[in-house]
Amino acid sequence: MSDIRLRQDILDELEYEPSIDAANIGVTVEDGIVTLTGHVHSFSEKHEAERVAQRVMGVRAIAEEIEVRLPENKKTADDEIAGRVLKILAWGASIADLKDIQVKVENGYVTLEGTVEFYFQRNAAESLIRRLTGITGIDNRLRIRPMMDALDIRHGIREALKRNAEIEAEKHRCRGFRQSCHLAWAGSKPARKSRCRASGLVGSRRHGC
CATH class of the missing domain: 3.30.1340.30 (Histidine-containing Protein; Chain: A;)
Known part of the structure; x- marks a missing residue:
């Protein structure tokens, strides 16, 4: 899709959205990268303009430079x-x-x-x-805010693996670091579910999947 066509599609989509007054919104496109300029009357309108532009097919990235001018x-x-x-x-x-x-x-x-x-x-x-x-x-x-430290999280996940009849817990290893769990040999869906239910977990990584 050409940049000219993409720009027109974005303008049309902005005009179609009833929650946006698109009269003062400018759109430029270069290699699929969209820049939104101009001004709107509220922050929610500014956010919605970016969301509308994002859903147009062909948009690769957006630089949102719209100013909020409150009445x-x-x-x-x-x-x-x-x-x-x-x-x-x-x-x-x-x-x-x-x-x-x-x-x-x-x-x-x-x-x-x-x-x-x-x-x-x-x-x-x-x-x-x-x-x-x-x-x-x-x-x-x-x-x-982490609710548990890494050792407690690791212990809780391993105990959950042991309780699940579908999993041989000794074949799994969870290494906890800063509330993230690196779960090796986590090919089974039950193992992944056990990890995701862990209280205090703020990150995870699967190995062997």
């Missing part, structure tokens, strides 16, 4: 945004304890720092905040 009636004080962010984290993202979360807002740009227990909490936090009025950008620096 006067949508501008919100930073302290008010920070308060809304904390409320939505406690409710929508199911983060019961906010003492490990720090929220910074500057000119509508939200920075999240701290730790959460699960990946879904990290992703849910950003997804929910994105819809708040007055947001101009998000920097999600939330980290996943």
